[in-house]
Amino acid sequence: MSPAVLSVRNLSVSVDGPRGPDTIVDRVSFDLKRGEILGLVGESGSGKSMTCRALIRLLPGARLAITGGEVLLDGRDIAALNEPAMRAVRGGSIGMIFQNPSSHLDPVMSVGRQIAESIRFHQSVGRGEARRKAIDVLRQVGISDPARRFDAYPHEFSGGMRQRAMIAVALACDPDILIADEPTTALDVTVQAQILRLLLDLRDRRGVSIVLVTHDLGVVSQLCDSVAVMYGGRIVERGPKREVIQRARHPYTAGLIACQPGEGGPGEAVRIIPGQPPRVDAMPSGCRFHPRCEHGDALCSATQPDLVAHEPGHMLACHHPVGERAPAGGTAT
Numbered sequence: 001m002s003p004a005v006l007s008v009r010n011l012s013v014s015v016d017g018p019r020g021p022d023t024i025v026d027r028v029s030f031d032l033k034r035g036e037i038l039g040l041v042g043e044s045g046s047g048k049s050m051t052c053r054a055l056i057r058l059l060p061g062a063r064l065a066i067t068g069g070e071v072l073l074d075g076r077d078i079a080a081l082n083e084p085a086m087r088a089v090r091g092g093s094i095g096m097i098f099q100n101p102s103s104h105l106d107p108v109m110s111v112g113r114q115i116a117e118s119i120r121f122h123q124s125v126g127r128g129e130a131r132r133k134a135i136d137v138l139r140q141v142g143i144s145d146p147a148r149r150f151d152a153y154p155h156e157f158s159g160g161m162r163q164r165a166m167i168a169v170a171l172a173c174d175p176d177i178l179i180a181d182e183p184t185t186a187l188d189v190t191v192q193a194q195i196l197r198l199l200l201d202l203r204d205r206r207g208v209s210i211v212l213v214t215h216d217l218g219v220v221s222q223l224c225d226s227v228a229v230m231y232g233g234r235i236v237e238r239g240p241k242r243e244v245i246q247r248a249r250h251p252y253t254a255g256l257i258a259c260q261p262g263e264g265g266p267g268e269a270v271r272i273i274p275g276q277p278p279r280v281d282a283m284p285s286g287c288r289f290h291p292r293c294e295h296g297d298a299l300c301s302a303t304q305p306d307l308v309a310h311e312p313g314h315m316l317a318c319h320h321p322v323g324e325r326a327p328a329g330g331t332a333t
């Protein structure tokens with residue numbers, strides 16, 4: 001089995017609240033192998049973005065802090081690096097793609113120059129060479145006539161092209177890992193499909209490993225090799241895509257799958273998981289999902305289940321996995 005290019009161990013993030021720190025990412029652990037695409041899924045507020053930002057130590061705001069954990073990049077703990085060394089990692093070995101390219105591209109600098117500057121920051125190359133590489137990477141992300149487009153500004157690009165440009169910035173220094181936080185949410189369906197195909201192609205051609213944050217389990221099914229499901233800042237289920245999607249063991253994962261459009265059959269309304277995700281300052285005791293879980297009992301409200309191997313490679317944090325519940329007075333199903 002190929003070794004992990006990224007190993008995340010017990011990564012935790014907290015936010016300063018009026019009554020002290022609240023944990024928003026709670027001991028998140030996963031491995032990412034070379035060429036693997038890991039889907040990070042979960043409802044809004046479950047901690048997907050904060051996990052991604054904590055990986056590269058780019059938390060948005062002074063109230064947020066990484067409170068523990070290791071982020072091993074090829075075995076080296078980057079969580080312990082000083083800021084200049086971390087800057088070399090961001091945009092170097094790890095490229096980032098965010099949901100909204102407009103807020104991550106500089107509006108007053110041409111797209112090509114932004115890519116070329118990133119190349120020059122990370123590699124000792126001259127202006128001409130950086131320009132040549134930038135044009136090449138623009139071509140790789142599917143921007144036609146890249147030599148001419150080099151001098152265009154972000155506002156001269158369509159939404160899809162801006163997203164491609166951000167992917168080009170992320171790819172400029174030939175990263176081993178891409179962190180893509182909902183890279184297609186703001187785009188229309190056709191462009192979404194093109195961008196997802198581009199990510200898949202980058203993995204296939206360049207062996208890039210990708211952490212892909214998405215709300216969309218359809219995207220996970222199409223693109224990902226493995227999935228981690230987050231709820232209330234924790235990973236509650238993780239494993240190979242086929243295992244997690246086709247044999248979901250956590251009631252929350254099963255609920256997310258049942259809520260996908262089309263799951264209820266023709267003419268049926270889209271289902272929702274009853275209740276609301278927990279607020280960070282009011283996390284339930286025990287299993288954080290228990291107030292919304294139809295099988296939550298006294299054990300679930302008292303004790304937080306650990307994330308343990310349910311089957312080899314299939315990790316689960318649940319006292320009563322789907323398919324293993326004993327009906328009252330009966331045997332397990």
Ligand SMILES: Nc1ncnc2c1ncn2[C@@H]1O[C@H](COP(=O)(O)OP(=O)(O)OP(=O)(O)O)[C@@H](O)[C@H]1O
Nearest residue numbers: 015024043044045046047048049050051060061280
């Ligand atoms: N800048 C911030 N300051 C304080 N708390 C924040 C900040 N950004 C996010 N949070 C809180 O951190 C928690 C996790 O948020 P996060 O953005 O990681 O969720 P998410 O799963 O990525 O959601 P979404 O899918 O909506 O992006 C949420 O409770 C959110 O309110």
